[in-house]
Amino acid sequence: MDFSDxxxxxxxxxxxxxxxxxxxxxxxxxxxxxxxxxxxxxxxxHRALAGAGYVGVSLPAAYGGRGLPDIYEAVVNEExxxxxxxxxxxxxxxxxxxxxxADEDLKARVLPGLVGCEEVWCQGFSEPGAGSDLAxxxxxxxxxxxxxxxxxxxxWTSGAMWSRRCLLLARxxxxxxxxxxxxxxxVDMETPGVDRREIVLASGSREFAEVFFDDVAVPAAxxxxxxxxxxxxxxxxxxxxxxxxxxxxxxxxxxxxxxxRDDVRSGRVTADAPLRHRLAAAAVDVQVMQWxxxxxxxxxxxxxxxxxxxxxxxxxxxxEQNLYRVTADLAGPSFTVGPSGPFADYxxxxxxSIYGGTQQIQRQIVAQRVLGLPRG
Amino acid sequence: xxxxxxxxxxxxxxxxxxxxxxxxxxxxxGRGPHDVASAVxxxxxxxxxxxxxxxxxxxxxxxxxxxxxxxxxTVLVExxxxxxxxxxxxxxxxxxxxxQTWQAPPGLLQEIAEGAVxxxxxxxxxxxxxxxxxxxxxxxxxxxxxxxxxxxxxxxxGLGGPLPFTDLTREVRPLDGRPVxxxxxxxxxPGDDAAARLDAFALSLLTADLLGTMQSALDAALDHARTRVxxxxxxxxxxxxxQLLADSHVLVEATRSASYYAAWAxxxxxxxxASRAARTAKAFAxxxxxxxxxxxxxxxxxxxxxxxAPAHVRLRRAHADRRVLGDEHHHQGVIADTEFSGPAxxxxxxADLSRS
Numbered sequence: 001m002d003f004s005d006x007x008x009x010x011x012x013x014x015x016x017x018x019x020x021x022x023x024x025x026x027x028x029x030x031x032x033x034x035x036x037x038x039x040x041x042x043x044x045x046h047r048a049l050a051g052a053g054y055v056g057v058s059l060p061a062a063y064g065g066r067g068l069p070d071i072y073e074a075v076v077n078e079e080x081x082x083x084x085x086x087x088x089x090x091x092x093x094x095x096x097x098x099x100x101x102a103d104e105d106l107k108a109r110v111l112p113g114l115v116g117c118e119e120v121w122c123q124g125f126s127e128p129g130a131g132s133d134l135a136x137x138x139x140x141x142x143x144x145x146x147x148x149x150x151x152x153x154x155x156w157t158s159g160a161m162w163s164r165r166c167l168l169l170a171r172x173x174x175x176x177x178x179x180x181x182x183x184x185x186x187v188d189m190e191t192p193g194v195d196r197r198e199i200v201l202a203s204g205s206r207e208f209a210e211v212f213f214d215d216v217a218v219p220a221a222x223x224x225x226x227x228x229x230x231x232x233x234x235x236x237x238x239x240x241x242x243x244x245x246x247x248x249x250x251x252x253x254x255x256x257x258x259x260x261r262d263d264v265r266s267g268r269v270t271a272d273a274p275l276r277h278r279l280a281a282a283a284v285d286v287q288v289m290q291w292x293x294x295x296x297x298x299x300x301x302x303x304x305x306x307x308x309x310x311x312x313x314x315x316x317x318x319x320e321q322n323l324y325r326v327t328a329d330l331a332g333p334s335f336t337v338g339p340s341g342p343f344a345d346y347x348x349x350x351x352x353s354i355y356g357g358t359q360q361i362q363r364q365i366v367a368q369r370v371l372g373l374p375r376g
Numbered sequence: 377x378x379x380x381x382x383x384x385x386x387x388x389x390x391x392x393x394x395x396x397x398x399x400x401x402x403x404x405x406g407r408g409p410h411d412v413a414s415a416v417x418x419x420x421x422x423x424x425x426x427x428x429x430x431x432x433x434x435x436x437x438x439x440x441x442x443x444x445x446x447x448x449x450t451v452l453v454e455x456x457x458x459x460x461x462x463x464x465x466x467x468x469x470x471x472x473x474x475x476q477t478w479q480a481p482p483g484l485l486q487e488i489a490e491g492a493v494x495x496x497x498x499x500x501x502x503x504x505x506x507x508x509x510x511x512x513x514x515x516x517x518x519x520x521x522x523x524x525x526x527x528x529x530x531x532x533x534g535l536g537g538p539l540p541f542t543d544l545t546r547e548v549r550p551l552d553g554r555p556v557x558x559x560x561x562x563x564x565x566p567g568d569d570a571a572a573r574l575d576a577f578a579l580s581l582l583t584a585d586l587l588g589t590m591q592s593a594l595d596a597a598l599d600h601a602r603t604r605v606x607x608x609x610x611x612x613x614x615x616x617x618x619q620l621l622a623d624s625h626v627l628v629e630a631t632r633s634a635s636y637y638a639a640w641a642x643x644x645x646x647x648x649x650a651s652r653a654a655r656t657a658k659a660f661a662x663x664x665x666x667x668x669x670x671x672x673x674x675x676x677x678x679x680x681x682x683x684x685a686p687a688h689v690r691l692r693r694a695h696a697d698r699r700v701l702g703d704e705h706h707h708q709g710v711i712a713d714t715e716f717s718g719p720a721x722x723x724x725x726x727a728d729l730s731r732s
Binding site for chain 2: 292
């Protein structure tokens with residue numbers, strides 16, 4: 001048992017700390033998607049982090065990563081959290097899907113742009129008729145010579161408004177059982193026939209969009225893996241997406257907690273004893289979540305079920321939603337009267353138990369795949 | 377970074393589990409609150425405990441011990457919790473570590489390691505910390521113990537009869553008013569770092585006992601959910617039951633991560649960092665274990681409410697462990713005062729630090 005850094009990890013950590021000392025200040029407010037300006041600030045932060053070599057560190061060096069073990073991703077998250085920095089770009093799950101399944105030509109063409117954060121990517125999975133029941137998607141990619149022709153509609157597509165590429169889950173085989181008829185494609189969002197429509201969330205965030213595909217031509221060379229492999233790739237991705245470390249979750253919550261701590265210690269916000277105790281309880285939660293994520297990253301190679309991400313997401317969601325209830329109360333009257341910042345943050349925390357697989361779906365995965373309970 | 381048990385530790389876990397299961401097998405004799413078996417181990421059982429080296433595990437070699445790491449000790453303690461072992465191993469190990477930290481004579485420590493002298497830790501009346509005086513102090517996990525020591529005075533006290541206690545697997549006993557004459561010990565107060573390390577050690581062990589307790593509650597509930605049939609199907613196939621058990625699994629795994637970190641930190645970090653980690657782990661384990669054991673009672677339905685089913689034994693042990701050396705409210709209170717206090721709260725933080 002050893003939670004401490006090996007010498008190489010310690011060097012990496014020290015390097016990142018030094019980089020943050022020099023560069024973080026100009027990016028402090030780079031974490032929003034509420035307006036074109038905030039999106040621009042966020043992308044600038046992602047590019048700065050990528051330029052310094054701290055995005056996709058566990059990906060092969062040939063594709064813009066550094067070929068380091070998964071645990072280095074945890075180090076990046078821990079250090080960003082400790083420095084109260086904005087989260088890293090949420091691309092680990094997309095990058096791993098491509099790195100693990102695409103052929104060499106496709107990897108070489110798209111991975112450097114993704115990992116370097118030069119091109120923004122979105123993920124076209126959910127549809128109006130297929131949310132939790134993802135295998136029920138009806139968007140089709142019909143083979144037609146050396147291309148596919150895509151028709152259908154995606155929804156809840158994060159970052160679609162400013163994305164250059166979309167990782168699209170679509171049905172290529174209409175005569176096969178539903179899980180087996182899916183394939184994964186890389187779609188250039190500037191192809192004729194792609195239409196996007198913004199979705200404004202209850203919190204005011206403009207991160208999401210609907211995407212419509214009307215006879216969109218996609219080169220056959222942009223198929224990831226093989227036809228019919230889409231479901232397997234999607235599950236592989238979700239295992240990463242549900243791992244909080246990959247998504248900058250630990251960093252984000254650490255940042256919120258650090259902000260609350262500073263507010264209280266400096267006297268900017270007055271907290272009575274019950275509220276201070278609730279903050280301490282939230283601090284316990286965040287700390288335990290951080291230890292847990294570190295442990296799961298260190299052991300991910302041995303997670304034979306691939307369901308560890310669901311455990312982590314359930315834990316992180318519970319921790320996050322409690323934390324935001326506490327910071328809502330810390331905001332006091334300004335939570336309801338005044339600028340909507342604290343309320344919007346709280347509202348966004350409610351989305352954590354919905355996206356990437358709802359809390360209920362995650363529990364089913366844990367119950368059936370980890371605990372081995374029978375399907376109903 | 378290597379966050380798992382070593383091959384040796386896994387083998388040790390297996391041998392501990394076997395003996396713990398054996399020791400626990402004799403416990404389920406009570407058929408009601410009035411004929412519950414005593415928690416006091418018989419001579420044969422206690423000899424097996426001593427022969428297994430459990431009491432000597434953590435003591436340094438010059439004190440007759442094996443000098444094991446805190447992680448090694450928590451491997452054992454998780455099994456004690458898993459099998460709800462009644463023999464007072466945990467109390468003895470904590471009392472021995474306290475005496476070792478206060479530089480008790482090697483001869484005494486050696487006798488404790490061999491099982492020849494049976495000692496229990498003296499805690500405050502509310503069980504939240506080590507007792508500073510004998511008045512109203514309680515010896516915890518004291519079944520069969522002959523004595524408890526108040527280290528500040530070196531006084532060795534005999535013990536009264538067991539008090540009614542939630543945890544049926546352990547005894548709590550008052551200290552005799554007057555020390556046993558003339559056996560006062562000459563002890564030396566530890567420095568701040570060693571004192572913090574002792575706290576970290578004890579809290580890490582309680583966390584491991586809670587972890588074992590909740591894991592066994594979950595495993596038993598899972599077995600029941602797979603076999604109990606209602607509406608023509610195992611109740612474990614119903615989503616409502618599955619969701620309850622999935623939530624329990626998440627809490628068990630998070631507690632395991634916290635337990636591993638705290639145990640590693642108790643040896644690897646300085647006293648202050650180690651005790652902060654252990655405090656955090658104990659707070660999380662305390663609330664999580666109660667929730668998991670309550671969920672298990674729920675899955676067992678009416679059976680879970682009977683004396684014969686062991687679900688309540690685990691819930692009881694979880695509640696008692698939760699209180700011993702501070703529940704979540706206590707530890708979160710300390711964290712609130714040290715890390716979340718503003719200028720208007722000044723002074724309180726220092727007062728609380730010295731208290732804890």
